[in-house]
Amino acid sequence: PISKACWGNYISVSQITSREKGFITREGKTNVAKVKIDGKEIVLPVLVQPGQAAGTVGIALGFGRTKAGKVATEAGGVSMYPFLKMDGTVRNTQIANVELASADEMVKFAQTQTHQTFMGRESIIQETTLVEYQKDDLAGRYLPKISTSKGLVSPQDISMWDVSSDSYPKEKPAPKTDYEKNLWSSRNGDDSDIHKYPIHHWGMVIDLNTCTGCSACVVACHTENNVPIVGKQEIINRREMHWLRIDRYYSSEGAPKDYAALEIASDSPEVIFQPLMCQHCNNAPCETVCPVAATTHSTEGLNQMTYNRCVGTKYCANNCPYKVRRFNWFKYFNNDEFDYHLNNDLGKMVLNPDVTVRSRGVMEKCSLCVQRIQSGKLKAKSEKRTVNDGDVMTACASACPSDAITFGDLNNMESSISKLLNHEIKSRAYNILDEVGTKPNVWYLTKVRNKDQEKA
Numbered sequence: 001p002i003s004k005a006c007w008g009n010y011i012s013v014s015q016i017t018s019r020e021k022g023f024i025t026r027e028g029k030t031n032v033a034k035v036k037i038d039g040k041e042i043v044l045p046v047l048v049q050p051g052q053a054a055g056t057v058g059i060a061l062g063f064g065r066t067k068a069g070k071v072a073t074e075a076g077g078v079s080m081y082p083f084l085k086m087d088g089t090v091r092n093t094q095i096a097n098v099e100l101a102s103a104d105e106m107v108k109f110a111q112t113q114t115h116q117t118f119m120g121r122e123s124i125i126q127e128t129t130l131v132e133y134q135k136d137d138l139a140g141r142y143l144p145k146i147s148t149s150k151g152l153v154s155p156q157d158i159s160m161w162d163v164s165s166d167s168y169p170k171e172k173p174a175p176k177t178d179y180e181k182n183l184w185s186s187r188n189g190d191d192s193d194i195h196k197y198p199i200h201h202w203g204m205v206i207d208l209n210t211c212t213g214c215s216a217c218v219v220a221c222h223t224e225n226n227v228p229i230v231g232k233q234e235i236i237n238r239r240e241m242h243w244l245r246i247d248r249y250y251s252s253e254g255a256p257k258d259y260a261a262l263e264i265a266s267d268s269p270e271v272i273f274q275p276l277m278c279q280h281c282n283n284a285p286c287e288t289v290c291p292v293a294a295t296t297h298s299t300e301g302l303n304q305m306t307y308n309r310c311v312g313t314k315y316c317a318n319n320c321p322y323k324v325r326r327f328n329w330f331k332y333f334n335n336d337e338f339d340y341h342l343n344n345d346l347g348k349m350v351l352n353p354d355v356t357v358r359s360r361g362v363m364e365k366c367s368l369c370v371q372r373i374q375s376g377k378l379k380a381k382s383e384k385r386t387v388n389d390g391d392v393m394t395a396c397a398s399a400c401p402s403d404a405i406t407f408g409d410l411n412n413m414e415s416s417i418s419k420l421l422n423h424e425i426k427s428r429a430y431n432i433l434d435e436v437g438t439k440p441n442v443w444y445l446t447k448v449r450n451k452d453q454e455k456a
Helices: 015-021 069-075 130-135 178-187 216-224 232-236 285-289 315-319 370-382 395-399 416-424
Strands: 011-013 029-037 040-048 085-087 090-092 098-108 127-129 146-148 151-153 202-207 245-250 271-276 295-297 303-305 405-409 442-445 447-449
Touching: 011 015, 011 029, 015 040, 015 098, 127 130, 130 447, 202 416, 216 245, 216 395, 285 295, 285 315, 395 405, 405 416, 416 442
Parallel strands: 011 040, 127 447, 202 442
Antiparallel strands: 029 040, 029 098, 085 090, 146 151, 202 405, 245 271, 295 303
16 A cells, blocks of 8 residues: 555665665656565565655565465565574564675566656645634535636636537536535536436545555455456556556655656655546547447446447547556466456356456456446345445445445435435545546545644
């Protein structure tokens, strides 16, 4: 969750130690270093870890196994257990008198995120302090404006969609509640509500305050939706298959317009985690660019995929501003090159039978667990009732130990998500890259840090 490293052991050092030793880590390539412990030498790649104590070296336990199957073999690394000494009846995991030196070699390193900061882009991460939030509910919020012939306007007030067509409703129904009015005006503007959701309108809210970056949601998403394991080399090739990822950002001490400095994390940084999946945009750029209509908008607000219609142009991935779509470069099942769990009957028994196993040449992404949505609706229909709040829960929301993810029906004014948005829509709730005008159905709540500050 912190290093974003996978498929291999590594030596973690602080940025201060990295500068002293001359280590270089950038864009998936890193130095190899030698560590000497009691006369024995270990050679591993270097990972520069902001926030680590200067003068320390970290090497994770659990790697270097030779009898744990293909996954452990491909991960490789060095076993550190032989170097641990007994402290009475307990193994001491701290080792002193360690020597570190560069091996003057560069290797490719498997990481799912190679950038450290969000470089001051306020439309992605919005945060403030408790003192400022107590003064102003909109503290930390970034409210972009778009230049038009009539002056500066909100991105929500303009649209590239042709809403004058006879195929679209001329009038929208009057809002029933302040929440509904705020929701529509904040997302769809007055003239761009081309999508109507008469029955259900599924959405999600993610609280950046309570997300700890534990990655339980990522694991749940993988197991629920049969997301394949692609292996070390594919991660190096930037072909990870996560439907849901957690972006981890460090704070920077760079000046606001000094982008080179903003790219460098602080030696003692603040950290923020941001789960990112398909935003299920109401004005989805992926839908309009697909030449075969493989990705479409449902009557319940979902951006959905028709796998057997997709021809793999990857136009949708190129057009997605959030970079959350994944392309199957290979057939990951019944393939000896990717023999992790999809090559035998026992391994296939753990697959979810309600979710299609995708094949080569197909684009895939988060579906907001549409199979769970359908199951919840069918259960309610069999019981001759409407869908209640809590009947449908995505895998990520159900797995989150801190309840950072709230999912539900926005048309149900008594649902948890409606009550949460009704409370936060005028203060902390925002959409990522709001200025692009995609109008997502996923909201984030501004991070509020409780720092030691005196109230003014």
